[in-house]
Amino acid sequence: MTTSAQPSKSDRTRQRILRAAAKAFRQQGYTSSSLREIADSAGMQAGSLYYHFGSKEELAECVMDMGLAGARAAAEQALSAAGEDADPLTRIGAAFSGHLGYLVEEADFAVATLRMLHQTPDGVRTRHMRKQRVLGRFYGELFEAARVAGQIRPQFDLSALRMLLLGALNWTPEWYSDAGLSPEQLAAQLTDMMGRGVRPQ
Amino acid sequence: MTTSAQPSKSDRTRQRILRAAAKAFRQQGYTSSSLREIADSAGMQAGSLYYHFGSKEELAECVMDMGLAGARAAAEQALSAAGEDADPLTRIGAAFSGHLGYLVEEADFAVATLRMLHQTPDGVRTRHMRKQRVLGRFYGELFEAARVAGQIRPQFDLSALRMLLLGALNWTPEWYSDAGLSPEQLAAQLTDMMGRGVRPQ
DNA sequence: GTCTATAGGTTGATAGAC
DNA sequence: GTCTATCAACCTATAGAC
16 A cells, blocks of 8 residues: 555655755755765765666756645645635735745745756756746736736736746745745735835825 | 057957856856856867966856846946936836846846856855845835835835845746847836736726 | 866766675 | 765866977
8 A cells, every 4th residue: 555644764765865955956056966965965875866766857856846836835725725705916915925935934945946947957947847837827817817807907918927926936035034024924015016016095 | 558449359259258158157057067168169178268267166257247247237327317307216117127128138147147146156156145235235225215205105125125026027037038028118017016006096 | 379188076877785 | 775886977177289
């Protein structure tokens, strides 16, 4: 029964390797991180990694899959917590808040995923960009719903607007530090600016 | 007379190397780009690079200096073109527009600079982050002026607001392609959202 | 200024013992 | 499952000819 609730020892070792890899990839990127270093951080020798992963490339792709899936899951969970009855802009704000929470709290996976994209081999990169489109469509539908509901003025290019805001989100790890606002507060600032603008009235 | 208007042959070769390096660094990052490849793209052998630059690290730092200086110059130039009499939010929009124009038109230098930061050796990185603060202060003063003029509601965290918007800007190279809006149109979308928000009225 | 040749080091990956 | 040992490839940087 591989569907047992108990994770095997191999499963747990695999997770330990993935965490070590995410940490290294986040700090130094894909190419600068050596398997020796990742193995050491996971408490083993470099050669032993190959029992769990076929190649460095495959290990990186697993980290990126987890980072992307985690961000998406966080956004979807926050969205459903907001409820179907909330108005579309509020729902976008909720998704942003969940998304940003993941970016900050699971920064190793989330940031490694964002930073590795342009260093990984072609196959990994193109596959990952294809997977990213699922998240893109998720947000695309939220923005479309807001536009249909009349909450977004028609002069906005919906796709550009979405990417500008996701850019603001994805860039936060570059400057965010615990000393300031919480992820929720930060997401609230972004959502408030998006909806009403910074001007008074 | 090294201050002559004529650039020497050495100067022009140097520029050719820098362009080749910026292109490679943008596409593959710092670590994945080899000096052989950069030299080849500049029409010379790897060893010959060392006549012009002391090390790979130094070459990267030059590219990053140019990318940062270019972005700053573009923002400052657009700001002064807007004039001192323009209202503060309009001035911010003008700076964004110039900044974004540089990101798109000199993408090799601008994007290489953004992407290399977390791959370069410690010395290069810390020095570059110090240089970045000049641009941070530049925008910080523009936002402060807008706040003082009452154009930004007091509930906004000025620093977070600035970084969110600069994040939206810095992320554009990840998705921008010529098929859509011009840099000016895109900056206008961002500025309009910042000022009035997306909601009608 | 640019070339060739190469030193010296690190890397991803494999093979086989345990 | 993990270790040790090692290979082949690649890298940055240097030295010396031209």
